[in-house]
Amino acid sequence: MKTLLRLLLKSQHQRNRSGPAQIDKGMTLVELLVGAIMAFLIITPMLSFVVDMLNTDRREQVKSNTEQDLQAAVDFIAQDLSQAIYIYDNNPALTITATTTPTGIPAITTQLPSVSNGTPVLVFWKRQQITNAVPINNAITPIKCKEAANKGKCNDTYVLSLVAYYQIKETDPKSIWCQPSGGNCPTRIARYEIRDGVRKPDPVAADTNLPYYNKADTDEDTQQPDPAFNKDFDFTKPTQNVTLAAGLTQATSGATKPQVLVNYIDHSSGPILTPCTTALGNPTNPKTSTAIGEPTLKVTDTEGRNSFYACVDTAxxxxxxxLRGNSLRRLQANDAEFKTTSSAYFPTATVQVQGFGAVGK
Structure with missing residues (x-):
């Protein structure tokens, strides 16, 4: 019994000597506040840096896309122009006189398709190859030339095409061509073509569609002329009989559906670029040996902007x-005007082409 009492007293004495039990404590409100402030001071600059990096990367990507689009557009135009046999300049003469010869777009404007808010900037005639289109003999008709059984029984031929590149200003802020939606919509470049048909080399009196093959015997999409093509067109009078009707609309022109070549072409007042007289080597009129002025050489939109223009030496x-693009307009609707400080976002692409030959060559 005494032994048990001693053990109890000894254990109680040890507990009393060990002091009060340790209690785990959390962070005080002041400590939490200090930690939050420190985290804010460290994380905020990091977040700002990350956001800035993402925005910069996005701008660079958009700028790169715009540059690629412009280069693809000028490559396409160059290939198209390489087949040109006559290119219209901006000669303001409308009628033939003793001192003037109409050679420019102003003399044929009413004969071109009427495009809402669109201006023809590059207009030319080209010679286009139509493969496997003319039968060697009358045993088969052109529409059957592509059949496997008639392989080698038809020849290739060439047809004329009138090609026009328009600069179109979008005015609808909700249009797919004006995104992000808002004011200051960009312009786009669209291509129109009015093509001749395959002409019959051996016409006979019974033919009802001269100088072309009868419609029932041909492929209407590739071998028949577009409704607006004027078979009486003569290169010695390049501004007459260009098409069959005046004031053509897109619906009635018979032109192929417009092919939008590139969008986000700048429509602000950009820098003054190299004059056409300098770029083309100061060309002269072959008849008078006088210098051709800038107003005749340069074809641009009705507002005279330099975002899409052509320098043309018809002779x-x-x-x-x-072409000058607008990368900023892909990112924002406002404040997308050209500025010297943001000129890097307005890339420019240029190409110079000489047609494969002049008329009669």
Missing amino acids: RNIARVT
């Missing part, structure tokens, strides 16, 4: 085409 069948 030498040369055209120099320049």
Whole structure:
């Protein structure tokens, strides 16, 4: 019994000597506040840096896309122009006189498709190859030339095409061509073509569709002329009989559906670029040996902007085409005007092409 009491007293004495039990404590409110402030001071600059990096990367990507689009557009135009046999300049003469010869777009404007808010900037005639289209003999009709059984029984031929590149200003802020939606919509470039049909080399009196093959015997999409094509067109009078009707609309022109070549072409007042006289080597009129002025050489939109224009020397069948894009308009609706400080976001692409030959060559 005594032993048990001693053990109890000894254990109680040890507990009393060990002091009060340790209690785990959390962070005080002051400590939490200090930690939050420190985290804010560290994380906020990091977040700002990350956001800035993402925005910069996005801008650079959009700028790169715009540059690629412009380069693809000028490459397409260059290939198209390489087949040109006559290119219209901006000669303001409308009628033939003792001192003037109409050679420019102003003399044929009413004969081109009427496009809402659109201006023809580059217009030319080209020679286009139509493969496997003319039967060697009358045993088969052109529509059957592509059949496997008639392989080698038809020849290739060439047809004329009138090609026009328009600069179109979008005015609808909700249009797919004006995104992000808002004011200051960009312009786009669209291509129109009015093509001749395959002409019959051996016409007979019974033919009802001269100088072409009868419609029932041909492929209407590739071998028949577009409704607006004027078979009486003569290169010695390039501004007459260009098409069959005046004031053509897109619906009635018979032109192929417009092919939008590129969008986000700048529509602000950009820098003054190299004059056409300098770019084309100061060309002269071959008849008078006088210098051709800038107003005749340069074809641009009705507002005279430099975002899409052509320098044309009709006599030498040369055209120099320049495009200026607007990368900022892909990102924002407002404050997307050209500025010297943001010129890097307004890339420019230029190409100069001489047609494969002049008329009669």
